[in-house]
Amino acid sequence: xxxxxxxxxxxxxxxxxxxxxxxxxxxxxxxxxxxxxxxxxxxxxxxxxxxxxxxxxxxxxxxxxxxxxxxxxxxxxxxxxxxxxxxxx
Numbered sequence: 001x002x003x004x005x006x007x008x009x010x011x012x013x014x015x016x017x018x019x020x021x022x023x024x025x026x027x028x029x030x031x032x033x034x035x036x037x038x039x040x041x042x043x044x045x046x047x048x049x050x051x052x053x054x055x056x057x058x059x060x061x062x063x064x065x066x067x068x069x070x071x072x073x074x075x076x077x078x079x080x081x082x083x084x085x086x087x088x089x
Contacts, residue, residue: 002056009049016042 020039025032 002053005049006053006057009046009053013043013046013050016046 016039020036020043023032023035023039027033
């Protein structure tokens with residue numbers, strides 16, 4: 001669900017940025033100023049959605065190696081026959 005939200009935010013940002021660039025002109029017409037203000041608001045909401053969902057999309061997976069080098073492994077009682085079977089010695 002987070003990936004879908006991230007992709008939807010990115011797509012909406014790109015679409016609104018396209019229309020902002022295409023329709024940009026310097027004018028004092030109130031309708032155009034309101035339209036540009038709404039596009040800027042939409043782009044800022046999309047940026048916020050991208051920032052909030054990015055850690056969930058790009059998080060790294062934990063590996064099993066992090067458990068083999070824990071503090072428990074260093075403090076445990078050594079068993080030579082068990083360690084030689086697993087190759088820990």
